[in-house]
Amino acid sequence: MSDDGDGGRNNLRMPEDDEVFATVTDMLGANRVKVRCADGTERTARIPGKMQKRIWIREDDVVLVEPWDWQDEKADITWRYEKSEADQLREEGHIQ
Numbered sequence: 001m002s003d004d005g006d007g008g009r010n011n012l013r014m015p016e017d018d019e020v021f022a023t024v025t026d027m028l029g030a031n032r033v034k035v036r037c038a039d040g041t042e043r044t045a046r047i048p049g050k051m052q053k054r055i056w057i058r059e060d061d062v063v064l065v066e067p068w069d070w071q072d073e074k075a076d077i078t079w080r081y082e083k084s085e086a087d088q089l090r091e092e093g094h095i096q
Helices: 083-091
Strands: 020-029 032-037 042-046 062-067 074-080
Touching: 020 042, 032 062, 032 074, 042 062, 062 083
Parallel strands: 042 074
Antiparallel strands: 020 032, 020 062, 032 042, 062 074
């Protein structure tokens, strides 16, 4: 492990063009979750096949979602942050 002297700050994946931060509020089953997005919208998000059984998503996890163009109340999950990464995002003021 190398110590680069920045206090343990990691370079985190930030939202791209149409992605927003969200917090998982409820597990719906069938690879779907209810999320509260940073833009104030509650959406039903889908866990894509490449994340199923590889990345476990639980309630209160911070994720990146990409809202659908044709149905704004639905989205796809594109990334899940570890707890330490989510804490870092909160400290830096990116999420609540």
